[in-house]
Amino acid sequence: MTTLLDAPVDTSAWTIGPPRLLAGLDRAERLDAAAHLATHGPLPGSDLRLLLGHLDAARLTGRGGAGFPLAAKLRALTGGARRVVVNGTESEPTSRKDRTLLRRTPHLVLDGALAVAHATGAREVAVAVHDERSAESVRAAAAERPDGRQVRVHLTAGGFVSGEARAVVRALDGGPALPPGRRTPPTATGTLVSNVETFAQLALLLRLGPRRFADTGTHAEPGTALLTIGGAVARPGVVEIPLGTPLGIVLAAAGAPVLPQAVVVGGYHGSWLAPLPQLRLGREGVAAAGGTFGAGVVLVLDGATCALGELATVTGWLAAESAGQCGPCRFGLSALAADVAALAAGRPAVAAAFGHARTVDGRGACSHPSGAARFVTSGLHLLQDEADQHLAYGGCGRPVLGQLPVGGAR
Ligand code: SF4
Helix, strand or coil: CEEEECCCHHHCEEEECCCCCCCCCCCCCCCCHHHHHHHHCCCCCCCHHHHHHHHHHHCCECCCCCCCEHHHHHHHCCCCCCEEEEEECCCCCCCCHHHHHHHHCHHHHHHHHHHHHHHHCCCEEEEEECCHHHHHHHHHHHHCCCCHHHEEEEECCCCCHHHCHHHHHHHHCCCCCCCCCCCCCHHHHCEEEEEHHHHHHHHHHHHHHHHHHCCCECCCCECEEEEEEEECCCCCEEEEEECCCEHHHHHHHHCCCCCCCEEEECHHHCEEECCCCCCECCHHHHHHCCCCCCCCEEEEECCCCCHHHHHHHHHHHHHHCCCCCCHHHHHHHHHHHHHHHHHHCCCCCHHHHHHHHHHHCCCCCCCHHHHHHHHHHHHHHHCHHHHHHHHHHCCCCCCCCCCCCCCCCC
8 A cells, every 4th residue: 555645745655554653643643742752652661671672672773874783783892881872963965764753753762762772871872963943853852752851863964974973973963064084883982873674663662562563564574664755756755665676666656667767776885777677676686686785775766867877966065075084985986986076977987987986986985985885786797788878989978967976965
């Protein structure tokens, strides 16, 4: 069943199957405390043991991109937590799901974060966001709750790499919103960081219990997930799906062309994939197709745009988003962007692009170079015919329509 939920453009949302995270948003633009309780019911009490048991049974992984099991993060807090951080920075420029939750159903997110704080003894829940509208919504929700005094809302600097968990913690501690040089996980200093949707999923899990939580989704990945779908579709927006839903069903519901040219799954650290209708959306299914599910972004390219030009635009943007503090990233991504731009202009640069992608992969203080390399190499593999055409004729005659947007409204 497909349900359209009424909402403003930037947080418009709809579901395939019964809504869970998005429940109640077909009747209200935003769920205040009373509407939240009426929709979801009260949150049952919990402690660390119950939390871990539920998380293990439901195999709940982080929904921010890395997909790390939340239970493993909790177990890494050997001395308890001093702070729980809700990472709502959503730096991936094409993702909207976390802001949709924060702006429209903030109590669900706070329920999960405060349950973790209670179970781990953390005194503070810090909600880090890049945008004032999400900050206002969370502040208003915290003011409605008896346990809301623990909640602090922080507006941190924007930028693609500023949303990385260690960059967020560094910013909250008064430093620049950049990944630190050392790859020390936040749990080592008693800080648990997880993504907005992960906390909202935990709030559902505590209410439903693992068995009902697994009523939908797959055996390996129970439950639902939020996608942000965009590009050449009639109905862009945030979509809640049962994990494992075939891509073809999502594309049809979103009003994509019957024969898309390609899809980009996982955002700009994700992968270009052939739009196979049977591809199962979820970490497992996308990995089986050679991609990465990331934060659940699905972007569709139709035959009207120059896909190689789209690839070049995003690669240039990724190079510009390097924080510039690690040499391989700063210089390697610029070289990679120049290669892809040359290719789009019809000059031979495929070998150079693969070479520069290999050079940056795994280098630097954060995952930005590896993510950019994955994006570019998957694009080059998928667009071999287009590259040959550009080489033979200097282009393909199609304009670059910006179906893979960069920047944009926050
Ligand atoms: S790898 Fe790149 S983006 Fe990441 S910290 Fe280093 S310079 Fe910044």
